[in-house]
Amino acid sequence: MKLASLRHGRDGRLAVVSRDLKTMLPVDRLCPSLQMALDSWSTTAPRLQEVSDALNQGTASGAIAFDAAKLASPLPRAYQWCDGSAYLNHVELVRKARNAVMPPEFLHDPLMYQGGSDDFLPPTADIAVADEAYGIDFEGEVAAITGDVPMGIDAAGAAGHIRLLMLVNDVSLRNLIPGELAKGFGFFHGKPSTAFSPVAVTPDELGDAWKDAKVCRPLVTHLNGKQFGAPDAGTDMQFSLADLIAHAAKTRNLRAGCIVGSGTVSNRDASKGFSCLAEIRMIETIENGKPTTPFMKFGDHVRIEMFDGAGKSIFGAIDQTVVKYAA
Template sequence: MKLATLKDGSRDGQLLVVSRDLKTAAIADGIAASMQRALDDWAFIAPQLQLLYERLNAGKASAAFEFDTQKCMAPLPRAYQWADGSAYVNHVELVRKARNADMPDSFWHDPLMYQGGSDDFIGPNDDIELQSEEWGLDFESEIAVITGDVPMGCKVQHAAQHIRLLMLVNDVSLRNLIPAELAKGFGFFQSKPATSFSPVAVTPDELGDSWKDGKVHLAVRSSWNAVLVGQPNAGVDMVFSFPQLITHLCKTRNARAGTIIGSGTVSNKDASKGFSCIAEKRALEMIADGAASTAFMQFGDKIRIEMLDKNGKSIFGAIEQSVVEYHQK
């Protein structure tokens, strides 16, 4: 099943069911007004959405219309919780090596995770508004899951059953603000502006055998100014699976329906697969040459993030954004 949220002038938008080929959609009228409403009562609402999905794919849904990602908000426009992990430890290792910092052994068996802002996500085609190019704007191509209610102390063998949906993520970072923030010892804040997500969120079964062991075994494609710069396989070198990230999150607290958990920047040890963020490219340059030569994003730059299935068809639709100068409203 594929779901999206239509911009309608409200904070939470209107829930859509989207066809498998991403060509048509239908408003989930009379089933659930919003994505959060569906997640809150998933066992009752999901089967009804599934029936509408089947009718839509068969061309039998009444009031079906052309699906337009430009009219989409993030699938979950605001969430009770957004926690981003760093499951691709290769990425962490490269960034630390570039600045001659040691890699703690604990990073290989205890996930890194931070809690980001979840009250103001932006849509898949919304502009990335930036006040200053000097802040070092970077894209970060990731995968995320949306969970149902997860009890505190959830064991890893039970965690997968709480995954409701998957999405792509652009976890925007302001790299030049990060060092000073981390030096305070209290984590990210100003260096993590609004996050964006793919037009569509999908249930795990939509991925077929590409969803295995709590990982997505397909490439995440990142194109920067229309040039493909990365296509690492998300199932390769993912040290911590999504069930493991959920278990980590819920060690000391419950997670409520609508919690979003990110994988962190998708990264492969095979450098020929390219990069999913500029920081990784710069890290490789620093290791090889002693200095970074690739600049961060500038006003007018564009980023496209997408995942294709084994037949070359888009699964989630594309995140496609431009960087624009912010003017206070």
């Protein structure tokens, strides 16, 4: 099934979305919010599935037209947002661009940071930034929403706690990041509010494209109306979403509604394009000594989407424009 949150209050108003993304049905009388559904998943999910089946069969009453502009993030705020770096090609390029070697432990010990989760951007909301000099970048990713995950679980067990899947635009302010990392305490200002796809889907909606806890479809990014990249999210993924969840749960329990991201989708085959500006800039630096592709400017537009084998959108589109922040 496919779920979304209509913009309403702090936590949204839960809605079930049809498979073809043409209609949606508010179900807040059944369960007010997605977080509450996750908290009682074993009893609530079957009831939501009944609504989903009726909606897909055209027998549900009260359905309205699907409109991503009316939606918040599936989880407008979350208890936890952990973002990994599952695509080692991206990590290798980052290090190679500054003449550094990738440590061998990165092959079995994933990178991960804990991002801000109290104020996610709606999927069609503007990206408001105070200064273009911050180095504005998009990052296309996939992510899982978990149920309750016990501390110390292995990847095989973690896979069973994946409730929903989403797309991500992990907005990055690249020129702020080096100074923050130099302090030794990781990202903060360099990682502003994140955006997620309009719709979160259960893994079964992906069919054969869900394999080994990986989403095996191209992630298509357009920048200012021109295709920027379509790398396959299941290719060159060193760590599956289950691996990343197990890593996050190494020393703590994860509670229902925890979001775990894949990191920037990246393929070794550069002909597939890219999921962030930083990656093409790193290749330019390696080949020419300096980058030539600029970071985003005010007025630039990014669209991130994934399609099934028949060319139909799975999650809806993250569709955002960069604007100057006005207090």
